[in-house]
Amino acid sequence: MKDLISPLFWGILMDTDLVRTLMKYYIKTFGCQMNHSDSERIAGFLEKNKYKPSSDINGADLVIFNTCGVRQMAEDRVYGYIHNIKKQETRNKKQTKIILTGCLSNRPDVQKRLKNKVDLFFPINNFETFENFVIKNSFKIKNLKLKISAQKNISNKESITYLSNGPKYTNNFQAFVPIMTGCNNFCAYCVVPYARGREVSRPAEEIISEVKDLVQKGYKQITLLGQNVNSYNDGKINFSRLLKKVDAIPGKFWIQFVSNHPKDVTPEMIETVAQCKKVCENFHLPIQAGDDNIIRRMNRKYTAREYMRIISKIRSAFRKYKPGVLYSITSDIIVGFPGETRKQFLKSAEIMEKAKYDMVFFGQYSPRPGTAAWNMKDNVSKAEKERREKFLNEILKKTAYTNNKKYLNTIQEILIEKEKGEFYFGKTRTQKNIKIPATNKDLIGKFVKAKITKANAWNLEGGIK
Ligand code: SF4
Known part of the structure; x- marks a missing residue:
């Protein structure tokens, strides 16, 4: 029986009479790579506890929604899925346990709306609550009450312990390795600092050992993940030194890293990225807007000129350390931030012409409860946001094509x-x-x-x- 249960709980459960009741799980993940990586750790924990994956959401005993708070559309899809599960339950006279984690799990309005349908809301940095829930619901436990609370205050140390759970990687040659969680930046449109708490970096030794293990298993691409990877600091080393350590791991593999904040790009980081052999020649640097006033209102803490200075330093470093090698620069841009005038929007177009991006991930601004921008008037119409995105996409098409032509015959x-x-x-x-x-x-x-x-x-x- 002992191997069925996480070691954490063995001590508590020793004197109880255990009967397994739940078996199959299904995880529905929305949003960014960090959520996908978290789902791999959730799956790893469940399988360690002998749960089996279900290929069908309605066939699962436990359904976990790893939610995204970036767009209303992703939120509405979660409501739709939960509604359907409940409908099926009545039809099939079957009870499914529903768990909600990710960026919506902390939102009071979401909790209120779903309180009769969801069995547990847990922010990912409170993984212990989830572990308790799984154990409690996996077995009929006599003489034991496990306290389930999603509301307790989480210490920095606790908030990253879930990262040491062995993940169930979804692929056998590419893996996400989270190096930190949370964010301290409070960009006006973003829910991450509220949903995931403040930045906490994972100890470098733990990251190195996970990467070594993956490389030994034959993984070819390691993506170091975090909401703000370049502010990584575990108290001993910063992001540049971490990159060097990962780069020094023997074996043939590529290193990628996302996402970066321009304000945390240092000359040391640029040199490191350009010098490390296994670190790929792709620098993702989200600008979000080209107008200084909009950047300031987004609380992003740089100007367009400062951003462009970083871009030229990146270009010079690649030219210096990897002469003749092609590199790419990619970004994120939000269109239609509250109050963004046509003139201000054209500054984003101007930046795109100057930066000559290889790829840009566009987002049409969508107000998110709890963020600073929630109180600003969302006064750019949906049609105008679409027009702006299309306009920028045309510029991207041009610069990406010009850049891609450099690859011909190479x-x-x-x-x-x-x-x-x-x-x-x-x-x-x-x-x-x-x-x-x-x-x-x-x-x-x-x-x-x-x-x-x-x-x-x-x-x-x-x-x-
Ligand atoms: S840097 Fe800004 S956009 Fe990125 S996660 Fe932090 S608050 Fe959100």
């Missing part, structure tokens, strides 16, 4: 991600999508060299060299 290292029809699809070190004719060998999850024969705006084409 040989690039590719990591093959999937096969569809007669083609393999993969990525270059610079995160460019590439399509190449499939061979009769199984190359998924392998590195290959490819010659680039065609450049499009959104991808490259070529053949195995």
Whole structure:
């Protein structure tokens, strides 16, 4: 019986009579890579406790929604799923336990709305509450009351203990390795600091040992994750030193990292990224808006000029340390932030022309309860937000295509991600999508060299060299 239960609980449960009642779980994840990575840790914990994954949401005994608070649409989808589960339950006379974590789990209005449908709301940094719940609901436990509270104050140390749970990686060649959680920045539109609490960095030794283990298992791409990776500091080392340590791990693998905040980019970090051999030549640097007044109202703490200075330092560093090697610069931009005038919006277009991005992830502003911008008037219409996004996308198409043409006739290292029809699809070190004719060998999850024969705006084409 002992191996069925997390060691944490063994002491508590020793004298109880245990009968397993729950078996299958289903996790529905919304939002960013951090949520996907958290879901891998949740799945790891459940499987360690002998839960089995269910391929069908309605066939599960335990359904976990790992929610995203960035857009209303993602929130509405969660309500829809829960409504359907409850409908099915009545039809099938079956009870499903529903757990809600992620960015919506702390919101009082969400809790109020779902209080009769959801069995547990737990912010991810309060993982112990989830563990208690799982144990309590897995067994009929006599003589034991486990206190379940999602509201207790979490210490910094406690808030990252869940990261040491062995994850169930969703893929056997690419892995997310979280290096920190939370955020201290309070950008006006963002729920993360409220949903995940303040920044806490994971000890470097723990990160190194997870990466070493992955590399030994044959993983080819390691993505270091955090809401603000470049403010990483575990009390001993900063992000640059961590990158160097990961880079020094023996083996053939790529290192990527997301996401960065411009205010925390230091000359040391730029040099490190450009010098480390395994760190890929892709720098993701979200600007969010091109107008200084909007940037200030977003509480982002830099100006467009300062941002552009960082971009030119990144370019010079790549040219200096990896001459002739192609690199990419990518970003995030929000259109239609409250009060953004047409003139201010055009500053975002101007930045895009200057930065010549390889890729930009656009977001149409959506007001989020609890954030500073919630109290600002969302006065840019949906149609105008769409028009602005489209306008910026046209600029991106142009710069991405110009950048992609530099790949023509070059040989690039590719990591093959999937096969569809007669083609393999993969990525270059610079995160460019590439399509190449499939061979009769199984190359998924392998590195290959490819010659680039065609450049499009959104991808490259070529053949195995
Ligand atoms: S840096 Fe800003 S946008 Fe990013 S997670 Fe923190 S508050 Fe949110």
